[in-house]
Amino acid sequence: MPLPELPRGAAPLVSFAPLLRANGFPVAPDQTENFVAAVGLLGPRSMADIHAAARATLAPTPERFDDFDALFDAHFRGRTLAAPAPGDDETQMVEPEDGAQTLIEPEEANESGAEATGVEALTVREFQRMDDPAALLRFRRAAPAHLPTRRSRRHRPHHTGARPDLRRALRAAVRRDGEILDLPRLAPRHAHRRILLLIDVSGSMKSETDRAMRFAHALTQAAQRVEVFTLGTRLTRITQPMRRRSRTAALAAAAGVVADWDGGTRLGEALAAFLSVPRYAGFARSAFVIVLSDGLERGDPSALIGATDRLSRLAWRILWLSPLAADPNYAPQTEAMTAIAPMLRRIGDGSSTAAVAQEVLGFASLP
Amino acid sequence: MPVRRSVAGIDGPDTLAVALRDAQYLAGEGLATAAYLALALGKPLLLEGAPGVGKTEAAKAISAILGRQLVRLQCFEGIDAAAALYEWNYPRQMLAIRQAGDAYVNIYADDFLVARPMLEALRHASDTVLLIDEIDRADHEFEAFLLEFLSDFSISIPESGTVRAQEPPVVVLTSNRTRELHEALRRRCVYHFIGYPDGAREADIVMMRASTVARDTADKVVRAVTALRAEPLAKAPGVAETVEWAEAATLLHGMGEPWPAAFKRAIGVALKDQDDLTFVAPRLDAILDDAAA
Numbered sequence: 001m002p003l004p005e006l007p008r009g010a011a012p013l014v015s016f017a018p019l020l021r022a023n024g025f026p027v028a029p030d031q032t033e034n035f036v037a038a039v040g041l042l043g044p045r046s047m048a049d050i051h052a053a054a055r056a057t058l059a060p061t062p063e064r065f066d067d068f069d070a071l072f073d074a075h076f077r078g079r080t081l082a083a084p085a086p087g088d089d090e091t092q093m094v095e096p097e098d099g100a101q102t103l104i105e106p107e108e109a110n111e112s113g114a115e116a117t118g119v120e121a122l123t124v125r126e127f128q129r130m131d132d133p134a135a136l137l138r139f140r141r142a143a144p145a146h147l148p149t150r151r152s153r154r155h156r157p158h159h160t161g162a163r164p165d166l167r168r169a170l171r172a173a174v175r176r177d178g179e180i181l182d183l184p185r186l187a188p189r190h191a192h193r194r195i196l197l198l199i200d201v202s203g204s205m206k207s208e209t210d211r212a213m214r215f216a217h218a219l220t221q222a223a224q225r226v227e228v229f230t231l232g233t234r235l236t237r238i239t240q241p242m243r244r245r246s247r248t249a250a251l252a253a254a255a256g257v258v259a260d261w262d263g264g265t266r267l268g269e270a271l272a273a274f275l276s277v278p279r280y281a282g283f284a285r286s287a288f289v290i291v292l293s294d295g296l297e298r299g300d301p302s303a304l305i306g307a308t309d310r311l312s313r314l315a316w317r318i319l320w321l322s323p324l325a326a327d328p329n330y331a332p333q334t335e336a337m338t339a340i341a342p343m344l345r346r347i348g349d350g351s352s353t354a355a356v357a358q359e360v361l362g363f364a365s366l367p
Numbered sequence: 368m369p370v371r372r373s374v375a376g377i378d379g380p381d382t383l384a385v386a387l388r389d390a391q392y393l394a395g396e397g398l399a400t401a402a403y404l405a406l407a408l409g410k411p412l413l414l415e416g417a418p419g420v421g422k423t424e425a426a427k428a429i430s431a432i433l434g435r436q437l438v439r440l441q442c443f444e445g446i447d448a449a450a451a452l453y454e455w456n457y458p459r460q461m462l463a464i465r466q467a468g469d470a471y472v473n474i475y476a477d478d479f480l481v482a483r484p485m486l487e488a489l490r491h492a493s494d495t496v497l498l499i500d501e502i503d504r505a506d507h508e509f510e511a512f513l514l515e516f517l518s519d520f521s522i523s524i525p526e527s528g529t530v531r532a533q534e535p536p537v538v539v540l541t542s543n544r545t546r547e548l549h550e551a552l553r554r555r556c557v558y559h560f561i562g563y564p565d566g567a568r569e570a571d572i573v574m575m576r577a578s579t580v581a582r583d584t585a586d587k588v589v590r591a592v593t594a595l596r597a598e599p600l601a602k603a604p605g606v607a608e609t610v611e612w613a614e615a616a617t618l619l620h621g622m623g624e625p626w627p628a629a630f631k632r633a634i635g636v637a638l639k640d641q642d643d644l645t646f647v648a649p650r651l652d653a654i655l656d657d658a659a660a
Contacts, residue, residue, distance in 0.1 A: 028554045037370055038404045038557075042380065049400075052380075056401040059558035061547075062415070153445025166457035174474070178464035276599035278417065282545035310601070310642055 010036050013050075016075050020058065023071055031058055050076060132211070132353040136218045139357035143222035148288050148316075148364040149190040161187030193288045193316060194225045198274070200293030201232040203262045208323050211353050212292045217242050217250045219360070227283040231270035231293070232260035237280070267293060268303030268336075275310055289315040290360060292350055294322050301336030312343035319363055321350030369535070374406040375433050383432075392421070392428035393564070393572050401559035402429060409535035411517050413553060415542045416561035419605015423500055425561070426539035430496035433537065439498045440484035442505035448512070452522055453486045455479055475526040486522055492532035496539065502552075503542040510549055517555050564606065566593060572606060573613045580613045584620075588613040591630060591658035592637065598647055604637045612637040627655045 017032045038053035051072060060068040073079040157165060165184040173180050197219060199212045220226045220242040230236045241253035275281045289311065297304050312318055320340075324330065326349050332338045341347060346366065348359035377383045383406075384399035394402070398414075402425070405412035412429075414422040430437040440451055460474040482490065488497035502510065516522065517538065521531040540556060542548055564572065566589050573585040580588075588609055596603045604612070615633035624632065631651065638644050647654070 026550050026554075031554055034408060034410065034557070037408055041370065041372060041404060041407045042400065048396075052397055052400040053404065055397065056404050056557045056559060059413075059553045059556070062544075062560045065560075153443065154447060166461075167455070170455070170457050170460055170474075173461060173464060178461075178467075180461070272599070275601060278602065279544050281601060282543075306642075 010039075012076065013039055016054070016072075017058075019071060019075055020068075023067065025058070025060055025064070025068065027058055047076060135352075135354040135357050136214060139215075139361065140218050140222045142361055143219070144192075146361040146364060147195070147223055148193045150193045150286070150316075152189040152191040154189045154191075155186040156189050158185055158187030161185035163187075192224045194283070194286070195219065195223055195227070196284050196287045196289045196315070197226060197228045198271070198289065198291045198293070199228065199230045200267060200291070201230045201258060201261055202264060202267065202296075204294055204296045205292075205323070206262045208292070208294075208350070209261065211356075213251055213254060214247065215292075215353060215356055216254075217247050220250075221245065227287075229274060229280070230258050230260075231267055231274070232258075233263040233266050233270070234260050235270045235273045236260070264298070267295070267297050268301065268305070268307055271307035271311065272303055275307055275314075281314060284311060284314040286314075286316045288363070289318045291318065291320045292356070293320070294324050295320070295332075295337040295340070296334065297336045301334070301339065304336045305339045308340040308343050317345040317363075318343065319359065320344045320347045321356055321359055322347060323351045325349050326351035326355070369409055371407055371409070377403065377406065377432070379403060386432040387425075387428050390428040390431040391575055392424060393568060393575060394425065394428075395561075395564060395568065398425065398559050398561060401557050405539075405557040406537065408557065411538035411540055411556045413540045413542070413548075413556035413558045414561055415544050415558070417563070417603065417605065418543050419607045420561045420563060421606050422541040422561055423498065426496060426498040426500075426541070429537070429539065430498075433496065435494050435496045435537065436491075437498055438484045438488045438495045439500055441500050442502050442509070444504055444506055446505045446509050450483060451485050451509070452483050453524060454481045454483065455526075456481050477527075480524075480527070485516060486530060488536050488538070489520060489522055489530050489532045492520070492534050492536035496537045499538065499540045501543060502540050503545045503548065507549070510552055514549075514551055514555065517552075563596060566590065569593075569606060569609060573610050576610045577614045577617075580617050584617055585613055587626075587658050588616065588630070591655055594654045594658060595637065595647065598643075600638070600643045600646065601640050602638075602643065608637045608639075627652075627659050630655050630659070 013036050014032055016035075017027045017029075020027045034057040035053060038057050039050055042049040042053055044050050044053070051069075054072060055065075055068070058068075155161070155163065155165075157168065163186040165186045168184040169180060172182075172184070197216055199209070199216060201209050201212075205212075216228045216238070220228060220239070226242075227237070227239050228242050230238055236258045238254045238257055241257055242250050244250040244253060275284070295304075308318075322330075322337075325347050330347070330349075332341045332347065337347075346359075346363070349355040350359070372378060377386060380396065380399040380403045383403045384394050384396070387394045387399065387402075402412055404410075414425060416422055427437055455475075456479045460479050463472050463474055463479070466472075480486075484497065488495045499513070502513070519531075520535055521529055523529040540552075563569070566586075569589045569592070570582070570585040573580055573588060574582060577585075592604050592609045592612070612630070612633055615636045616629045619629040619632055620626065634644070634651070638647070
C-alpha cells in the first residue's frame, strides 16, 4: 500500500523534528504525528497556534523553553539564532587542552540555581587520573547491602511477617478445594534511602575534587536514587552526567557542566541557593545527605549555618565528610563548623577514597 | 489515531476557555490549547508546575464542563497495582468457596473484584475523567506500568480477562516536578507547564474564587504576592494562597483592622514556613506598602 502523500503545508512541520533532535531534544515520530494533527485541529489561524501546538505535543522541559522557542523562531519565522543553542550533555564534551582552558558559556547550559549577571568567564578542566580504584570497586560491591534503607510501602512474602497474605492464601485454598492449612504472611520491603551528595568544589578543596567526583560516579552507579550537586561559587546539578556507566565519559561530561572549579568559597550561599529551588529542596526531603567539604567559609558564616539548619530539618540525616577530620581526635575549629556540628549526625574522615567509602557504608550501622 | 474536532460541544481552545471560565476556572491560552488538543487527539494531558498553581483544579474544571465524574488517583511512593487498578476481595472469595461446598462457584466473577481508580475509569470511559495526581511521587516502576495503560487503555486481569475502554478516556496527569518524569511518559501526553499567572489574570482569579473581596484588595494582594515570589523562598505562595490571603485580609479588615495591617496579620495564610517568614520580615512592611500604594 503506498503511503498517503503528505500535505504540502505539513512539510515544514515535519522538518522541525530533525532540527530539534539535532539540538538535543528527544522527539519521537509519533510526537511529530501529533504535532501535525494538532496544528490541523487549531486551524491554524496564526503562528501562535503552531507555537502552542509545538509546545504541547513536542513537550520540551521548562528549563529548555528558551532554546526551544529560539529554534521555533528560526525554523518558522526565519529569524536567525541569537546564540548557538547548547546541546544536551551528550554533545557538550569540551576537549581540554593541556589542563585548563577558558570557555564562555551561556547561563542556561547548566542547571545553575544561582543568579549571575551577564556571562561569566569560567574554566573547564579535566579530572586527573588518581589512585585507589580498588577502594571504589570494593565500595560498589558492598554498597547494595550496606547503604541506609527505609521501609517501603510494598510488601514481600515473609514467614514471620505481621500481615496475612490473602492473595497467596486464596491461591493455596483454591488448590485444596477451599481448605486453609496455613496463613502465608507479608512483611514490608526495605528500599534504599534516597541519597543527596553535595560536593564542595571551591579552591580550598582543590586537591579533593577529583576523588570526590570519582566517588560520586561510583555512588550513582551503585545506589538506586542519587542526586549529585557541586557547590562552589555557584550550584550545579551533575546527576545526569554521573548516570553514565562509563566513568571516563561521566567525568568528562561533568567537567563540561561544572564551571566553577577551584573558585572562591561561597558554600553558604550555594547551599542556600540549593534550598531555594523547591525542586532541589525536594531531593533533600528525608534523604541521606552526604556533604564532601572542609566547611571553610570566608567571611560571615551565618548563611552557611542557616542553610545547614534548614537542610538538617529536611534531610533524614547528614553525614559531613571533611578532609580535615582524618585525625580521630578532630574537633571543629572554625566558627561555622562549630555552629553546624550539632545539626550533623556525624563529621567523618573525608581525606581518602577508602575513608569516604568506609564512612558512607558504615553510616547505616552507626549506634 | 482517532481525531475528533469537537468533543462535547467544544470545538476549539477558545470555546474551551469560555467553558472553563463558566466552571470558575480561568485558563491561560496555553492551557486551553493543550487541554483542547488532549481532548481532540484522545491523549492524556500532562500538567506540570509549582504546587498551588491550579493543576488539580484544572482537572476538576475539565470534568465539570464535560459533565463527567472525576476519578482521582493520588500517587505515593510505593503505589502498586492493588492500589491503582484492582484487587480481589479475598475474604469474600474465601467465604464463597466455603459456602459453595461441592457446588461450582466462580470466584473470579466481577462481584469479587474491587475496582480501584484506573479500572473504574476504564469501565466508565465515556463518563469519567481520570486524574492521576502528583505522578512524581510514585516510583519508576509505577511510571513504567502507566506507560502501558496510557498507550492501550486496557488492563489485563489474569484471572478473568482484559478490560478495554470503549473510547479513549480523558486522563489528566499532574506533576510537581520533584523529579524528572521519564521521556517515554512525556511523549505519550499532551504537555503543558502551568506557570504563575500574570498580575491581571491572578486578580481575576481572586475575584472569581473569593466572593467577598473587593477588586482593589485583589490587586493589592496580587502585587504583594508577586513581590514575595521574587524572593528566594522555600515555598513561594501559590495561587490558592493568594486567594486565601485576600479573603483573610478582607475578613480582618471587616473587623476594623486598617489595610496594610490586615494584610500583615493574615500573612500566615500566604507564607507557611518559619524560615521564609523570618527571611522576609525585615522587608515585609516595605513590600506591603508598595503593594498597597
